Amino acid sequence: MSGTTNISHSNHDDHHHKETFITKYIFSQDHKMIAKQYLILGVLFMGFIGVAMSLLFRLQLAWPEQSFAVFDIFLGDWAPEGVMDPNIYLALVTIHGTIMVFFVLTAGLSGTFSNLLIPLQIGARDMASGLLNMISFWLFFLSSMVMLASLFVEAGPAAAGWTIYPPLSALPQTQPGSGTGMTLWLISMAIFVASSLLGSLNYIVTVINLRTKGMSMFRLPLTIWAFFVTAIIGVISFPVLLSAALLLIMDRSFGTSFFLSDIFVQGEVLHYQGGSPVLFEHLFWFLGHPEVYIVLLPALGITSEIIATNSRKPIFGYRAMVASILAIAFLSTIVWGHHMFISGMNPFLGSVFTFTTLLIAIPSAVKAFNYITTLWKGNLQFNPGMLFSIGLVSTFITGGLTGIILGDSTLDINIHDTYFVVAHFHLVMGISALYGLFAGVYHWFPKLFGTMMNKNLGYIHFWVTAISAYGVFFPMHFIGMAGLPRRYYTNTAFPYFDDLANINVVITVFALLAGAAQLVFLYNFLHSMFFGKKAEQNPWRSNTMEWTAPVEHIHGNWPGEIPHVHRWAYDYSKPGQKEDFVLQTTPHSKGEVETEH
Amino acid sequence: MTLLLTLTILILTGIALWQITKIFELSQLGRKKDDSQIATEKDNDLNGKLMFAFLVFIYVVTIYSFWSYSKVLLPESASAHGPAYDTLLWISFAIILFAQTITQAVLHVFAYKYRGINNRKAYFYTHNNKLEFIWTIIPAIIFFMLIIYGMVTWGNIMNIEEDEDALVIELYAQQWNWKARYAGQDNVLGDANVRFLNDFDGRNSVGIDSSDPNGMDDVVVTQEFHLPVNRKVIFKFRSQDVLHSAYMPHFRAQMNCVPGMITEFAFTPTVTTADMRMNSDVVDKVNRINKIRYENSKELTANGEEALEPYQFDYLLLCAKICGASHYNMQMKIVVESEKDYEKWLSEQKTFSETIQ
Numbered sequence: 001m002s003g004t005t006n007i008s009h010s011n012h013d014d015h016h017h018k019e020t021f022i023t024k025y026i027f028s029q030d031h032k033m034i035a036k037q038y039l040i041l042g043v044l045f046m047g048f049i050g051v052a053m054s055l056l057f058r059l060q061l062a063w064p065e066q067s068f069a070v071f072d073i074f075l076g077d078w079a080p081e082g083v084m085d086p087n088i089y090l091a092l093v094t095i096h097g098t099i100m101v102f103f104v105l106t107a108g109l110s111g112t113f114s115n116l117l118i119p120l121q122i123g124a125r126d127m128a129s130g131l132l133n134m135i136s137f138w139l140f141f142l143s144s145m146v147m148l149a150s151l152f153v154e155a156g157p158a159a160a161g162w163t164i165y166p167p168l169s170a171l172p173q174t175q176p177g178s179g180t181g182m183t184l185w186l187i188s189m190a191i192f193v194a195s196s197l198l199g200s201l202n203y204i205v206t207v208i209n210l211r212t213k214g215m216s217m218f219r220l221p222l223t224i225w226a227f228f229v230t231a232i233i234g235v236i237s238f239p240v241l242l243s244a245a246l247l248l249i250m251d252r253s254f255g256t257s258f259f260l261s262d263i264f265v266q267g268e269v270l271h272y273q274g275g276s277p278v279l280f281e282h283l284f285w286f287l288g289h290p291e292v293y294i295v296l297l298p299a300l301g302i303t304s305e306i307i308a309t310n311s312r313k314p315i316f317g318y319r320a321m322v323a324s325i326l327a328i329a330f331l332s333t334i335v336w337g338h339h340m341f342i343s344g345m346n347p348f349l350g351s352v353f354t355f356t357t358l359l360i361a362i363p364s365a366v367k368a369f370n371y372i373t374t375l376w377k378g379n380l381q382f383n384p385g386m387l388f389s390i391g392l393v394s395t396f397i398t399g400g401l402t403g404i405i406l407g408d409s410t411l412d413i414n415i416h417d418t419y420f421v422v423a424h425f426h427l428v429m430g431i432s433a434l435y436g437l438f439a440g441v442y443h444w445f446p447k448l449f450g451t452m453m454n455k456n457l458g459y460i461h462f463w464v465t466a467i468s469a470y471g472v473f474f475p476m477h478f479i480g481m482a483g484l485p486r487r488y489y490t491n492t493a494f495p496y497f498d499d500l501a502n503i504n505v506v507i508t509v510f511a512l513l514a515g516a517a518q519l520v521f522l523y524n525f526l527h528s529m530f531f532g533k534k535a536e537q538n539p540w541r542s543n544t545m546e547w548t549a550p551v552e553h554i555h556g557n558w559p560g561e562i563p564h565v566h567r568w569a570y571d572y573s574k575p576g577q578k579e580d581f582v583l584q585t586t587p588h589s590k591g592e593v594e595t596e597h
Numbered sequence: 598m599t600l601l602l603t604l605t606i607l608i609l610t611g612i613a614l615w616q617i618t619k620i621f622e623l624s625q626l627g628r629k630k631d632d633s634q635i636a637t638e639k640d641n642d643l644n645g646k647l648m649f650a651f652l653v654f655i656y657v658v659t660i661y662s663f664w665s666y667s668k669v670l671l672p673e674s675a676s677a678h679g680p681a682y683d684t685l686l687w688i689s690f691a692i693i694l695f696a697q698t699i700t701q702a703v704l705h706v707f708a709y710k711y712r713g714i715n716n717r718k719a720y721f722y723t724h725n726n727k728l729e730f731i732w733t734i735i736p737a738i739i740f741f742m743l744i745i746y747g748m749v750t751w752g753n754i755m756n757i758e759e760d761e762d763a764l765v766i767e768l769y770a771q772q773w774n775w776k777a778r779y780a781g782q783d784n785v786l787g788d789a790n791v792r793f794l795n796d797f798d799g800r801n802s803v804g805i806d807s808s809d810p811n812g813m814d815d816v817v818v819t820q821e822f823h824l825p826v827n828r829k830v831i832f833k834f835r836s837q838d839v840l841h842s843a844y845m846p847h848f849r850a851q852m853n854c855v856p857g858m859i860t861e862f863a864f865t866p867t868v869t870t871a872d873m874r875m876n877s878d879v880v881d882k883v884n885r886i887n888k889i890r891y892e893n894s895k896e897l898t899a900n901g902e903e904a905l906e907p908y909q910f911d912y913l914l915l916c917a918k919i920c921g922a923s924h925y926n927m928q929m930k931i932v933v934e935s936e937k938d939y940e941k942w943l944s945e946q947k948t949f950s951e952t953i954q
Binding site for chain 1: 610611614615632633634635636640641643644645647648651654655658659662666667669670671682685686689690692693696697700701703704705707708711712713714717718719720721722723724725728729732733736737740743744747748750751752754755756771772790791792794795799804834837838839840842844846847849850851852853855856857858860882885886889890908913915916917918919920921922923924925926928
C-alpha cells in the first residue's frame, strides 16, 4: 500500500483546495461536517425543544389547570396567570409530534448517520454530490427555522395534531392554530420534504455507485443496507406528503375543495363542495406509515452494527436481516389503512389492511430473534452504545407486540385514538428510534469528534432513561384501555376518568426523570466534544471501514488510496484469527476460507 | 425575574455537574489510570447484572400494572358484539404477554450470562437457516390464525344489514357538542344538509330539509339520548365542521364523523343503565371516584366554594378525534332502558315539525 500512497496522494491534491471558515464550518460540502451539522441542529437543538414541550404538557396532564411559573415564562399570554390554555395544549402536542417525528428522528437520525457512515463504510471519498448534500442540509435548516418561527405568531402554532387532518387544519375559524401557524407549518414541511428528497437521492446514488473495490452488496454492513432502503422508502413516500400539503394549501388559500365539503362554521355555510377529508387521510398515511420505518430502520441498522461489534460475534443471520429489511420496506407501503379502520372507509378495506399489517410483524419478529441469537455465547462489551442497542431490542419487542392488537381492525375499534395508541407508538418508534440514535452517538462519537464520551455518564443516562421510559409508557396502555381518548387537555372535565388522575401524576414524574437524564447526555456530549479524551483510531475494535480512516477528519476521508474490501463486515471472533476482529480491508490469509454468510 | 432565576439555576446546575465530573476525575488520579472510556471487565460485570435486574423490573412493572391498574379498565361490555370483541382482545393479550415474557427473559438473561470477560472468545456462529425458518413460520401461523379470527369478527360487527326492526339514530357532531336525531314514527331519517342550518332562525339545529316529508317526525335531542335495551340500533354519523369521532367505549363502538359524508356503525345494547350501575366493577369505580370527589370537595368548601355533587355512573358518548379547544369535554350521556321507558321518553320530545312552528 505504501508504494501506491504517494502516487494517489498527488492525484488527490486537487481535493485540498483552500478552505475558509465559511466553507469548512457553514456551507461545507464535506459529508462529515454535514453529519455534525445535522446532529447539532436536528438532534440536540430540535430534540431539546421537542422534549421540553412534552414536559410542559405532561405538567398540565398531571396537575390540570394549575398555575405554573414555567408556563408563565414560556407561554406568556397563552397561559393566563400561569394556567395553560387548551388551544396551546393542542399546539404543544402538535409541535412536539412534528418535531420529534420529522426533525429529530427523520432528519436528525438519517441526516447524521447516513451522511457520516455511507461514504466511510462503503469506502467513498464523499457523497455522490456534495453540493446537493449541502443544499439538503440548508433546506433542513430553513425548514427548522420556519417551524420555530411558527411558535412566535400571535394566534400560536399549528394545533391540529401532527397528522393535521382537515377540515380542522384547513379552516382558521375552527381553531386559532389553523391560521398563520398552520401556513408556516405547511411551508416548513414542504421545504422539509425537498430537503429529505435531496438527501435520500444522494444516499441511494452513493450506495449504488461509489462502493470501493470488493464491497459487493452482500458485504455491506447492515447499517448501510438500512440507510439505503430507508432512503428508497423516503423517495417513494415523501412526495405524497408534499402533494397532500400542496392540496391543503390550495384548499386553505385558493378556495379549492379537495378535502372539504358541506361545512358550516360560526353561523356560516362555506362554499366547499365535493371534497373528502378521508382523501387527505389516505395521502397523509401513505407517507405517514412508511415514515414509521423511515424512523425505525436506520435505528435498527445502527443497532445491528453495534450489537455485533460489542458481542464480538457476527450478526446472526445476515441475509435474513437484509431480507427482513426489504420485506419491511415493501410491506410498509401497503399498510397505511390501519390508521383509518374507523375513518368511514369501506370495511372490506379494513380486512385487507389488517392482513398486510399483521404480515409486517413476521419480518419484525425475525429481526428480534436474530438480535437475541447474536447475543448468545457472545462476549458482551457493555459500552453505552451497546446498552442502548439492547434497550432498543427490548422496547421494540414491548411496543411491537401491542401493534398486533392495534393492527387488528376489530380490536382497533375500541382503542383507536386512545392512550393505548400513544403508548404503542412511543415505545416502538419513539423510544426505540431514540435508543438507536443514542447508541449511534455513543458509538460513533470518536469518529465524529475524535474524542470519547464519558462512559459512566453514559451508563447513568441509559439506566435512568430505560427505567423512566417504561415508567412513562407502560401505565399509558391501561389508561387507554380504560377508554381515555388522546389529546385531551385534561381528563377531569367530567367525573368518569377522575380515578386516572394519580396514574397521570406517576407518568409525569417519570417523564421529568427521563428529561433530567437527557440533560446528563447533553452535558456529556458538549463536555466530551471539547474536553473529552482523544480517541484511538479503532476504539471498539470494529471491522468496518470507517475505522481505517484517520481520527483527524480530512477531505476525501483516506489520505492515500481508498482501501479495498476483502470480506464481509462481521468476521468477529473468527476461529484461527489472532484477534477477535478482522477489518474488512484485511485480505484473507493463506488457507483462510471466506466466511459463508 | 423568574426567568433570570430559572436561568441562573440552570447555569449553576451545569457548573455543578462539571465540577462533580472534575472531582470524580481527580479522585481517580491516584489509582491505576484507566480513562479509555471503553467498557472494562468491571463495567461488563456491573451492567450485565443490571440487565438481569432490569428484567425483574419489567416483570414487576407488568405485574404491578395489571394488579393495580386493571381496576380502572372498562367493565364488561354492554353490547351484543361486545363479548366477541372482549374475547378476541383477551386472546390477543394472552399471546402477546406470553411472547413478551419469553423474549424479554431470553434477551436480558443472555445479556447477563454472556457479559464480557477478558480473553474469552465469542462463539463464531453466522447463520442457521433452519432456525430462521422456524421463527418465521411460528409467528406466521399464529398471526394467520389471529388475522382470520379478527376478520370474521370484523365482518360480523361491520356488516350492517338494513333490518326492519332496527332503530335508526343519527349522531350529529359539531364543535363541541353532540346531538342525536331519531327517525320518528316512520323510522326514516329526513334528508339533511348544512345548507339548511340557518333555516327557521337557527331552530333547525341539524339541518333537516323541511321539504322532505320523512323529516317532519324526526326528533332532535341534546345533552342525553336514550336507547331501548336489546334492540339493534343503526347509527348514522354526521359532522358539520371538522372531523370528530363518536366513541362509546362501553359498547365497544367507535366511528369517525366526517363532514360531507354519512358514516355508519350498528350495535345492540344489552345492559340497561340501571343494571350497569349494579355491576361490581362499576360500583367499585363509582366509589373510588366519589372518594376522590369527596376529598376535592373538602378543599373547595374550605375556600367557601360549593362541594362537588356525588358521581353516578352513566354511559358516555365521547369525542376521540382532535377537534379543537374543547375536544376534551365533548361528551353526551347515553341512557339504556326498557322499551317502555324509552317510548315514554321519546314521546315527551318535540318533533321537527313542532320545533319549527
